[in-house]
Amino acid sequence: MPRKGFKVITVPSDLYENLKIIAEYENRSIADIIKLLLYHKNLNLSLGFVNRWSGVQTPSGAPPHGYFFNNYSFQNQNFNEPLGLMVQYSEKNLDDFRSFLERQLKTKRTTNSYLGIIHNFLTEFDGQTITSGVIQKYLSRFDNRNTYRNHLVALRVYFHEFLRVPLCQGFSVPQVAFIPKAVPSKKDLQRFFNELDSLMDKTLFLLFASSGLRRAEVLSLPRENIDLKNRALLPRSEGKTKRTWVAFFNEEAELYLKQYMAEKPKGTLFPEKSTKKIWAVARKKTGLNITPQVLREWFAQEMSKLGVPDRFIDAFQGRIPRSVLARHYTDYSLENLKKIYDKAGLRVLS
Numbered sequence: 461m462p463r464k465g466f467k468v469i470t471v472p473s474d475l476y477e478n479l480k481i482i483a484e485y486e487n488r489s490i491a492d493i494i495k496l497l498l499y500h501k502n503l504n505l506s507l508g509f510v511n512r513w514s515g516v517q518t519p520s521g522a523p524p525h526g527y528f529f530n531n532y533s534f535q536n537q538n539f540n541e542p543l544g545l546m547v548q549y550s551e552k553n554l555d556d557f558r559s560f561l562e563r564q565l566k567t568k569r570t571t572n573s574y575l576g577i578i579h580n581f582l583t584e585f586d587g588q589t590i591t592s593g594v595i596q597k598y599l600s601r602f603d604n605r606n607t608y609r610n611h612l613v614a615l616r617v618y619f620h621e622f623l624r625v626p627l628c629q630g631f632s633v634p635q636v637a638f639i640p641k642a643v644p645s646k647k648d649l650q651r652f653f654n655e656l657d658s659l660m661d662k663t664l665f666l667l668f669a670s671s672g673l674r675r676a677e678v679l680s681l682p683r684e685n686i687d688l689k690n691r692a693l694l695p696r697s698e699g700k701t702k703r704t705w706v707a708f709f710n711e712e713a714e715l716y717l718k719q720y721m722a723e724k725p726k727g728t729l730f731p732e733k734s735t736k737k738i739w740a741v742a743r744k745k746t747g748l749n750i751t752p753q754v755l756r757e758w759f760a761q762e763m764s765k766l767g768v769p770d771r772f773i774d775a776f777q778g779r780i781p782r783s784v785l786a787r788h789y790t791d792y793s794l795e796n797l798k799k800i801y802d803k804a805g806l807r808v809l810s
């Protein structure tokens with residue numbers, strides 16, 4: 461029996477799961493959320509909630525306002541379906557979303573990609589109520605698996621993680637088919653290197669090729685994170701999914717790096733500009749589209765040819781989860797990794 465002053469209603473299980481998320485977000489009880497929705501949306505208790513869940517007690521009286529009160533549309537809502545959320549485009553909303561992504565340590569590239577997708581989505585559906593059906597119809601326009609996947613992931617982050625509204629439940633992220641990548645030969649790399657003009661260009665090229673690091677990790681290297689004695693680099697990872705512990709460069713890169721650092725003893729080591737502009741002349745002369753990402757792929761393939769186990773190649777390139785590093789500290793110590801790197805004898809110019 462319900463306590464005096466309370467009414468008992470039942471809600472469908474799908475709705476109940478959504479209500480739990482709202483309650484957690486608002487730091488209120490589920491009963492408070494239900495009464496907030498019922499009283500302020502002028503719904504009648506006799507609307508006929510599907511009897512698929514145990515009763516939830518909701519006291520009488522007008523509840524305080526909350527965030528979801530102003531955003532959820534419950535009029536004519538089919539309670540067998542996920543909740544609907546009215547979306548509105550605003551610069552402040554996008555700025556808040558950007559701040560959220562930055563707090564989540566998303567890379568700059570990922571942040572800009574998500575913002576672009578959500579900007580277009582909110583612009584198109586401004587003032588409309590979004591349900592999982594609307595999202596499904598929206599995604600159906602993308603035939604390309606990669607495009608579909610990118611949009612779905614961005615919408616999940618926006619609705620599930622940022623707004624805490626589970627509108628993308630039941631959508632599976634398609635797996636992109638693996639296509640082996642063709643990487644340039646060592647002779648191609650040498651031909652490209654010979655067309656580079658400046659000491660900085662050649663230094664960057666050899667650092668990328670012999671370390672296998674990401675573009676941003678090399679360009680943002682502080683001087684104090686370069687260990688010339690051990691030929692080691694301690695990059696500042698861009699995102700929380702990128703956890704490079706330590707990387708190394710070979711003797712060829714060491715020679716050019718020492719010269720470059722001697723010529724530029726102060727200030728930022730490398731400019732934060734696109735390597736497409738840096739290497740544009742060499743690309744035009746050779747016809748080879750070599751980028752830091754291509755050199756990263758070449759590094760992984762070349763180290764594999766030299767007999768380095770995959771788990772250590774992953775370590776050099778920042779694909780080792782922090783939990784694995786902690787559990788197997790000895791294997792991934794700087795001393796052991798350097799020993800494995802040096803034993804491989806990676807060469808780029810000879």
